[in-house]
Amino acid sequence: GQQLNQSPQSMFIQEGEDVSMNCTSSSIFNTWLWYKQEPGEGPVLLIALYKAGELTSNGRLTAQFGITRKDSFLNISASIPSDVGIYFCAGRTGGSYIPTFGRGTSLIVHP
Amino acid sequence: SAVISQKPSRDICQRGTSLTIQCQVDSQVTMMFWYRQQPGQSLTLIATANQGSEATYESGFVIDKFPISRPNLTFSTLTVSNMSPEDSSIYLCSVVNRVWDTEAFFGQGTRLTVV
Numbered sequence: 001g002q003q004l005n006q007s008p009q010s011m012f013i014q015e016g017e018d019v020s021m022n023c024t025s026s027s028i029f030n031t032w033l034w035y036k037q038e039p040g041e042g043p044v045l046l047i048a049l050y051k052a053g054e055l056t057s058n059g060r061l062t063a064q065f066g067i068t069r070k071d072s073f074l075n076i077s078a079s080i081p082s083d084v085g086i087y088f089c090a091g092r093t094g095g096s097y098i099p100t101f102g103r104g105t106s107l108i109v110h111p
Numbered sequence: 112s113a114v115i116s117q118k119p120s121r122d123i124c125q126r127g128t129s130l131t132i133q134c135q136v137d138s139q140v141t142m143m144f145w146y147r148q149q150p151g152q153s154l155t156l157i158a159t160a161n162q163g164s165e166a167t168y169e170s171g172f173v174i175d176k177f178p179i180s181r182p183n184l185t186f187s188t189l190t191v192s193n194m195s196p197e198d199s200s201i202y203l204c205s206v207v208n209r210v211w212d213t214e215a216f217f218g219q220g221t222r223l224t225v226v
Contacts, residue, residue: 033214042115042203042217043154088153092214097142097207099215103153 006089006102013079014110021105022073023089031092032065032072033099038085047074079109113138117204117218124194124225131190132221134204139184141209148201160187194225
């Protein structure tokens with residue numbers, strides 16, 4: 001089946017630093033999604049990307065849909081303590097409403 | 112987006128017993144799913160809950176262990192049967208509304224510990 005490789009697995013950064021994480025796939029996706037999960041909560045959708053090359057922002061978050069359609073990255077600028085959580089990438093093919101999830105990137109921000 | 116309520120939010124259960132988790136959505140949705148998230152792991156799809164018919168299970172999950180009901184377009188239940196410590200996980204309800212062409216939204220999850 002499809003597999004998503006998400007990296008890094010974890011990040012420990014200082015408040016104010018920029019963060020970058022990425023996701024690669026062995027197969028093509030038509031949709032890339034980025035979710036954030038905070039402790040004790042379910043994943044919350046941050047950004048959805050639908051077109052190869054698309055660059056989309058949501059506040060301090062920016063995500064891009066790779067040209068090859070096999071990768072995506074998420075950047076967080078000027079991190080703050082409330083950015084702490086696990087960030088999941090997910091890919092979806094055109095014929096399915098069910099995303100395939102990466103293993104997540106755990107982000108810890110030190111004040 | 113739909114508001115999804117899961118109950119209970121957490122529970123500690125004895126091995127050999129069963130727990131039923133409820134998922135209530137504030138609006139009609141076309142698709143409902145159940146995921147398992149083991150400690151420190153990603154989300155694994157258990158099954159698609161089909162209204163008025165048997166759920167569609169993913170490889171490695173069976174109806175006897177994870178019976179699912181979906182009597183209408185706003186409600187579903189997942190039962191974890193004959194529990195063992197290996198069933199300790201977060202169980203998540205997810206919905207998609209194909210009418211509005213939305214992506215998957217999630218409930219807050221049920222944290223289950225089996226002792």
